Amino acid sequence: MAGGMGSRLGTWAVLVLCWTTALTCAVPVGPGGPGPGPKPGKPEKPLVRKEWRTLSTPEKRSYITAVKCLLAKPSQTTPFNTTGTFSRYDDLVYTHIQQTFQMHYTGHFLAWHRYFTAVYESLLRDECGYTGAQPYWDWTLDAVSPAAYVASPVFDPVTGFGGNGPWVETAPDDPFNVPGRTGGGCVSDGPFAGADDLVHLGPGDSVAYNPQCLRRDLSPSFASRWLSLDQTRLTLSQGDFGWFSRVVEGMPSFDASGIHGGGHYGVGGRWGQMGDLYASPCDPIFFLHHANLDRVWWSWQKMDLKKRLTDISGPIELMDYGNEKTGNVTLAFPVSMGGPTTAADVTVGDLMDIKACGKGGKGVLCYDYDRVYTL
Ligand SMILES: [Cu+2]
Secondary structure, three states: OOOHHHHHHHHHHHHHHHHHHHOOOOOOOOOOOOOOOOOOOOOOOOEEEOEHHHOOHHHHHHHHHHHHHHHHOEOOOOOOOOOOOOEHHHHHHHHHHHHHHHHOOOOOHHHHHHHHHHHHHHHHHHHHOOOOOOOEOOHHHOOOOHHHHHOOHHHOOOOOOOOOOOEOOOOOOOOOOOOOOOOEOEOOOOOOOOOOOOEOOOOOOOOOOOOEOOEOOOOHHHHHHHOOHHHHHHHHOOOOHHHHHHHHHOOOOOOOOHHHHHHHHHHHOOOOHHHOOOOHHHOOHHHHHHHHHHHHHHHHHHOOHHHHOOOOOOEOOOOOOOOOOOOEOOOOOEEOOOHHHOOOOEEHHHHOOOOOOOHHHOOOOOEEEOOOOOO
16 A cells, blocks of 8 residues: 555654644633533433434434534634634534644543544534434445445435545645545535635644635545454454554554544545544544444443443553553543533543433433444
8 A cells, every 4th residue: 555654754743743732732621511411310311323324314404404503603712712713613623623632542532532522412412403313424334345435425415425525636755645545625515515614723733713615535445445344343353442442543654544544534635624633523524433433432342341331541642552651541531622612521431331321410421323333
């Protein structure tokens, strides 16, 4: 596969650079409030998350309508900072950008994104009248071939999120040239096409107001390699959480992407927001991809649930797999979505059980998946 050492070194150089930058970014602490979090006395039944293609056309429409509602509602970030967050949707993107180098390649990567996706789900429901659950994208169904990938119902122009952007040239020695990329320009069909100001933050760690279109750069051969059922099964076959999480996340190299990078670069390629480590939530497909990664984790947990509801490890600091800087994440490790999302601060331990529901007022998450993966 193309990419090789050049992409590895280039990505690493940027990682180190951005890591230094991220250290100067303060993370606002949330006041707690609506969204997921302990809701004493409120009996809850888990929402059941389903695969995108199994939703009815009206269900798909109501989800997209709620996403567009979040994109149109004003940001609540203003009291916390004076950044370029414009929409309520941007509040989540902002949180992701600010914490990028505190929660990727760490032990709490999966827990953090589990909470992030649940907060998004509750914003759609609480603030935009959506009545369903967050859908997921089971990319293993599409990764059977590059042609099947491009034809995914997720990219459908009428009942999905639209597809690719037109081809954008890249220098052949560009270290971020995703192997087999096919687009790069503004998404040209579907519900998010035609808006040159759908995205307001990024690229990279910039939180200045920067109106842009939504771009995609589909990389079908790359996606069919990393999002395959074989790769997913390899991930699920890991015996402990530390290795499971590492195989999900892979390494910052196109030769070792894992299922996480498979979805990001398979959709975002070189130029699309999904390929941007910081600003990737700008593409609404982010949340369907992360819901499925969460489903992979839940599938893995369910294979030995009692044990795996408490199995957590992995570094507190980015890539510190040898624990040379600090120790491992534990169940007591704090997870915050930052002030603007108004979601309560929780711990990793609060995020281990997706069906915690009421639990004497202490349950944070309350959802389930209609189907899980098995080995
Ligand atoms: Cu992320």
